[in-house]
Amino acid sequence: MYPLSVEQPYPREQWWVAAYSSEVGRELLARDILGEPVILYRTEAGKAVALAGICPHRAFPLSKGCLAGDAVQCAYHGFRFGADGECQHVPSQTSVPQNARLRAYPLIEQAGLIWLWTGTPDRADPSLVPDLHALGLGRDDWAVEQHPLATVAARYTLLIENLLDLSHVTFIHHRTIPAGEKVAGIPTQIIETETSLTVQRRGENLPLNPLLAIQFPGRTGPFHQHFDAEYFAPCLIRTGGAMYDAATGQLLGVQNYLHLLTPAAPSRLHYFVNTARSFGVDRPELGDMQVAMGARIQPEDIEAIEAIEQVLQSGASLPREISARVDTGALKVRHRLEMQIRAESQGRAG
Known part of the structure; x- marks a missing residue:
C-alpha cells in the first residue's frame, strides 16, 4: 500500500496512542484502531481499560452499551463482559457460552496519554514506548500543551512523510x-540510531521573527x-528543537512538537499533537x-x-515517483517501516 511496498498497511506489534487520558472516563469511548473497533473506559478504581468493541453474540457495537460496575453490558441482548474481557453474565441463561470473551488490550498510561498494544499480548513490552520524559512530557520543569485530536481521511504514512520533509513549511x-x-533552503543531515x-x-x-520576540522578550x-524531524516509530515523530542566541551561543530553550499517529484504518488516522x-x-x-497556532497550522497539513x-x-494513472535529496530521510523511514x-509477517509464518 503506497508508499510502502508491503501488503500489510501497518505493524501490529507496536504501541499506539489510543486516547488522551482526559478523554477516558466512566462513559464508553469508541475508537477505531488499525481497522478494529475498540472501546475504552475507566474502572471504578480509575484504571483505564480497552476492549474489542464488537459483541461476539450478534456483532452489535458495544459502544452503544453501558457500564454495569466495571463490566460492559451490550445494549442488544444484555451480555456482560468484565474488564478482563471475559463474559460474566447472559440474562437469558444461567451459564456462559464457551469462549465468550472480548479481546482485552494491554495499556500503558503515561504523561496524559493512553498507549495501546495491538500485537501479541505477551510481547507488550513497556520499554518499547518512546522515552516521553526525554522529549519534555510528564516533567515539572517543562510546559506541555495537548492539542485537540484530529481524525484525518488519509493513510498514516502520508503524514509521516509530510513531517519528515519540513521543506513543505516554506510553501504549505x-x-x-x-x-x-527559510526552512526549505536549510541544508539537511541524516542521523540514524537503532531506535530513531x-x-x-x-x-x-536567522533574523528575529514575531514568534521568537514573544517567546524571548x-x-x-x-x-x-x-x-x-525525528522519527522514533510510526507512532511518534518529533519536530522542532533547540534555539540559541547567535551572538553568544547561549541555549535559550527547546520547543518540541510531538506528533502522535495512530492508524484508524488503512486510509484514515488519528492525529494527536503535544507541544513541549x-x-x-x-x-x-x-x-x-x-494551541492557537496549531489550530491554524494543522488543517494545512491535513488538507x-x-x-x-x-x-x-481516484484510479488516475500516477506519474512515476521521483524524489529529491531532501527525501532521503523519508525514504530511509519507508525502508525501516x-x-x-516484514519481520512481523515472517514471525507469524515461522
Missing part, C-alpha cells in the same frame, strides 16, 4: 509559521534555530499561543495529505 505554511520561508532517524536542519543567524537576535517547551514554564500565555489520498484513490512489517 507560508502564512502561518513565522520564518517558515533524524532529518536535522540547523538554521544559522528583550532579545533582538539573530538566532540559531533547529528545525529537526523547556522555557516560559510560568507563562501560560505561551501555551495558549501554541495537503487528504488531497494526496484522494488522488491515490517495511522491514518492521
Whole structure:
C-alpha cells in the first residue's frame, strides 16, 4: 500500500496512542484502531481499560452499551463482559457460552496519554514506548500543551512523510509559521540510531521573527534555530528543537512538537499533537499561543495529505515517483517501516 511496498498497511506489534487520558472516563469511548473497533473506559478504581468493541453474540457495537460496575453490558441482548474481557453474565441463561470473551488490550498510561498494544499480548513490552520524559512530557520543569485530536481521511504514512520533509513549511505554511520561508533552503543531515532517524536542519543567524520576540522578550537576535524531524516509530515523530542566541551561543530553550499517529484504518488516522517547551514554564500565555497556532497550522497539513489520498484513490494513472535529496530521510523511514512489517509477517509464518 503506497508508499510502502508491503501488503500489510501497518505493524501490529507496536504501541499506539489510543486516547488522551482526559478523554477516558466512566462513559464508553469508541475508537477505531488499525481497522478494529475498540472501546475504552475507566474502572471504578480509575484504571483505564480497552476492549474489542464488537459483541461476539450478534456483532452489535458495544459502544452503544453501558457500564454495569466495571463490566460492559451490550445494549442488544444484555451480555456482560468484565474488564478482563471475559463474559460474566447472559440474562437469558444461567451459564456462559464457551469462549465468550472480548479481546482485552494491554495499556500503558503515561504523561496524559493512553498507549495501546495491538500485537501479541505477551510481547507488550513497556520499554518499547518512546522515552516521553526525554522529549519534555510528564516533567515539572517543562510546559506541555495537548492539542485537540484530529481524525484525518488519509493513510498514516502520508503524514509521516509530510513531517519528515519540513521543506513543505516554506510553501504549505507560508502564512502561518513565522520564518517558515527559510526552512526549505536549510541544508539537511541524516542521523540514524537503532531506535530513531533524524532529518536535522540547523538554521544559522536567522533574523528575529514575531514568534521568537514573544517567546524571548528583550532579545533582538539573530538566532540559531533547529528545525529537526525525528522519527522514533510510526507512532511518534518529533519536530522542532533547540534555539540559541547567535551572538553568544547561549541555549535559550527547546520547543518540541510531538506528533502522535495512530492508524484508524488503512486510509484514515488519528492525529494527536503535544507541544513541549523547556522555557516560559510560568507563562501560560505561551501555551495558549501554541494551541492557537496549531489550530491554524494543522488543517494545512491535513488538507495537503487528504488531497494526496484522494488522488491515490481516484484510479488516475500516477506519474512515476521521483524524489529529491531532501527525501532521503523519508525514504530511509519507508525502508525501516517495511522491514518492521516484514519481520512481523515472517514471525507469524515461522
